[in-house]
Amino acid sequence: MAKKTSDPSSTDIDMTPMIDMTFQLITFFMFVMNFSEAEQDDRIQLPMSRLAKPVDGPVEKPITLQLTSKGSVIYAGELIGLRDVSGYLEREKSVMIDAGKEPNTATVIVRADGAAKTGEVQDIIKICQEKGFEKFALRAKYDEGR
Amino acid sequence: MARKKSQLSDKIDINMTPMIDVVFQLMSFFMCSLKIVAPEGDFDIRMPLGKSASAVVDDQQVPPIRVKLSAQPDGSLAGIAMNGNPVADFNDLQRKVVSLVGKGRGPDSLADKTEVEMDCDYGLKYANVVRAITAVSGTVQDGQIVELIKKIKFTPPKAGK
Numbered sequence: 449m450a451k452k453t454s455d456p457s458s459t460d461i462d463m464t465p466m467i468d469m470t471f472q473l474i475t476f477f478m479f480v481m482n483f484s485e486a487e488q489d490d491r492i493q494l495p496m497s498r499l500a501k502p503v504d505g506p507v508e509k510p511i512t513l514q515l516t517s518k519g520s521v522i523y524a525g526e527l528i529g530l531r532d533v534s535g536y537l538e539r540e541k542s543v544m545i546d547a548g549k550e551p552n553t554a555t556v557i558v559r560a561d562g563a564a565k566t567g568e569v570q571d572i573i574k575i576c577q578e579k580g581f582e583k584f585a586l587r588a589k590y591d592e593g594r
Numbered sequence: 595m596a597r598k599k600s601q602l603s604d605k606i607d608i609n610m611t612p613m614i615d616v617v618f619q620l621m622s623f624f625m626c627s628l629k630i631v632a633p634e635g636d637f638d639i640r641m642p643l644g645k646s647a648s649a650v651v652d653d654q655q656v657p658p659i660r661v662k663l664s665a666q667p668d669g670s671l672a673g674i675a676m677n678g679n680p681v682a683d684f685n686d687l688q689r690k691v692v693s694l695v696g697k698g699r700g701p702d703s704l705a706d707k708t709e710v711e712m713d714c715d716y717g718l719k720y721a722n723v724v725r726a727i728t729a730v731s732g733t734v735q736d737g738q739i740v741e742l743i744k745k746i747k748f749t750p751p752k753a754g755k
Contacts, residue, residue, distance in 0.1 A: 477624030495721035497728045500635030560720045567716030570751035577643040585636035
């Protein structure tokens with residue numbers, strides 16, 4: 449009887465390796481997780497390019513405009529029409545001027561779908577130009593193949 | 595004595611369960627919030643208003659290369675032309691650009707001064723433009739990017755069809 453009661457205490461599992469491993473995993477996932485708001489959207493299928501190597505640092509004061517294949521624009525996660533872009537940009541511009549910065553120092557990142565019309569991309573660029581933005585970055589997915 | 599010994603050998607049992615619970619919660623949180631980000635890169639274009647219209651040949655005296663991309667009604671690529679001459683494909687375009695600007699690279703080379711002006715049909719699929727920009731802006735040799743032309747601009751969009 450006495451032997452029986454001592455049995456469950458002796459079957460204690462050594463937790464140390466499991467906890468070690470779990471902490472390792474947590475640290476791994478913590479480092480891999482990126483907090484940077486990489487504005488990627490499933491609605492956009494970026495065109496591929498071999499030269500589109502990822503940039504080292506983040507772009508200074510970027511404004512991201514995403515153009516879907518249907519010709520609408522995603523701005524700050526919201527689907528808006530091509531014509532409404534101007535109003536949003538005006539707001540961006542006034543925010544920049546309030547902060548004492550010129551709009552031409554900002555970069556407009558254009559993430560356009562590969563199937564979007566070039567003319568619409570150019571329309572976006574033109575709208576931005578009218579608001580005083582002049583640095584553009586056409587974003588493409590890095591193609592490692594070949 | 596006997597009592598002391600038994601006290602020493604008694605393991606202080608920490609209750610691991612809450613810690614393991616929390617640790618697993620944390621792990622599942624980080625696992626679920628993991629977002630695999632595809633590597634992306636940019637093509638930088640500087641296009642101030644006013645200069646884009648009629649290619650202002652500035653002090654560099656290097657005429658721009660005009661690349662015309664025409665589209666079929668469905669948006670696919672119909673043809674490429676460089677300075678008015680038809681070009682077979684994007685590889686051919688790259689070859690012609692290389693033959694035009696030469697092999698020299700560097701801050702004062704011809705490739706650095708030359709500008710490419712893209713003239714695209716309104717309905718053309720944007721992927722073709724990126725392919726053309728890729729063709730003129732550089733090559734990949736042994737995993738290294740060899741830059742060709744950095745200055746790229748667009749002609750103003752024509753009225754949408």
